[in-house]
Amino acid sequence: MKRVRATQETIVFAIFIAMAGGFALFLPGFARVDNLLTLVQNVAILGILGLGMAVVVIGRGIDISMIAALAVPSGLxxxxxxxxxxxxxxxxxxxGMALLFxxxxxxxxxxxxxxxxxxxxxSGLFLAGLGQVLFTLEVVQWPVRLDPIAWFGRGSVAGLPTPVVMFGLTAAAVAIFLRRLRAGxxxxxxxxxxxAARATGLxxxxxxxxxxxxxxxxGVFAGIVMAASVNSMPTRIYNSTLIYDVVLVIVLGGIGLSGGRGGVLNVVVGTLLIGTMLNGMTIMDISYSVQNIIKGVVLLVAIVIDSILNPRNEETAQQGDI
Structure with a gap:
């Protein structure tokens, strides 16, 4: 029999299973069906954003402006x-605004x-400032006239909340792009x-x-799904710590910040782990500030581990190239 290779995604998935099992046994209310459905629905938006971030990080970049791209075009x-x-x-x-951005x-x-x-x-600060100028309300309600596209975030398919289905479809599309198309x-x-890529004529x-x-x-697709699912768009979300959750998903899932590694599976396992951790802390009534401290420590540890597992070589390392 073949031995299972202990990759970062398999380790993270094992941690997710252990964490979810522990919460189910010792945390009242975690294993309830309604809580689990809420968990997967909430992490769907995080997962969709993680897929967009993954494309950039695999190409040796980073996009801090994704939350502004989520909030401003969809809110407008x-x-x-x-x-x-x-x-x-x-x-x-x-x-078009998202495309131009x-x-x-x-x-x-x-x-x-x-x-x-x-x-x-x-650019994220610029777009957020533009939103502050253009928005008349901090929470823009979903208008009835927009109901023809409300199915992006409402209802369910085969028992799964529609945002989860949208996450799955986005994951499939990104996987095909990265693994089957020349641009990927x-x-x-x-x-x-x-x-080396430039020298070979790419x-x-x-x-x-x-x-x-x-x-x-x-990002704008995630914003539309989110707005449809909660029936509004809280435009001040660009001031939240959501971008750090997206980076957590990427780094913990095993997509190296040095670039050239990882894929959709890494985003999925990272999303499951972070979503479970956040849901568990919420049920335990841990304050938002303490949650941020915990997430900050986890992110710092994950980045240190990533730098050990995926070191940059001397030929390609550049100060500030991410």
């Missing part, structure tokens, strides 16, 4: 439709060669060694720009 979509704009106009405008990030990183960390930090193979090559700059366009489009 709700607001524009509520104010009477036709769906045929509002939806392309919202998606991703192109701006991609151009600055790929062509102007501004490090992705600083680019997306600044180029992303792995660029993440593994950008200089279109590194357009591919890097494509990564951030994909991340922005996945």
């Amino acid at each position: 979509l709700l607001q524009m439709v509520a104010e009477g704009m036709p769906l045929a106009t509002a939806i392309p405008l919202a998606v 991703g192109l701006m990030n991609g151009w600055l990183i790929a062509y102007a060669e501004v490090p992705s960390l600083f680019t997306t930090l600044a 193979a180029f992303i792995y090559a660029i993440g593994d060694n950008p200089f 279109p590194t700059r357009p591919i890097v720009a494509l990564e951030y366009v994909i991340a922005a489009l996945i």
Whole structure:
């Protein structure tokens, strides 16, 4: 019989099983069906965002602006439709905003060669500030006229909440892109060694720009799913710590920050672990501030472990290249 290789994703999945089992045995209310359904529905949005982040991190980048891309275009979509704009106009405008935002990030990183960390930090602040100017309410309610696309986040399919189904469909699409399409193979090559990829003639700059366009489009898709599922868009979510949860999913799942490694399976196991941990802490009534401390410690440990497991070599290491 073949021996099971102890990869990071298998270790994380084993930790998830142990944690979920322990919570089910010793934490009253965790194993209830309604709580489990709530858990998977809540982590679906986190998982969708993790898929967008994975595409960027595999290509040796990072996107701190994803939460702004989630909140602002989708929130403006709700607001524009509520104010009477036709769906045929509002939806392309919202998606176009996300597309333009991703192109701006991609151009600055790929062509102007501004490090992705600083680019997306600044662009995220810009988009959040733009949202503060444009939004008339901090919580934009879902308008009835937008109900034709409400199925993105409401109801269930075969007993699973629709957001979970959307997570699964997004995961399948990203897996096909990364593993079956030439552009996905180029992303792995660029993440593994950008200089070698450029020397072999790969279109590194357009591919890097494509990564951030994909991340922005996945972000607005996650925003629409979230708004439909909770019947509103809390626009101030871009001031939350959700981006750190997304990074936690990526790093704990086993996608190395050095680039060129990992895939959709890593995002799935990371999402399951983080979602279970957050749900357990909520049931235990751990305060939000203490939860942030715990998540910060876990993230720091995960980054240290990642730097040991996936060290950057001298040929490709660059200060600030993420």
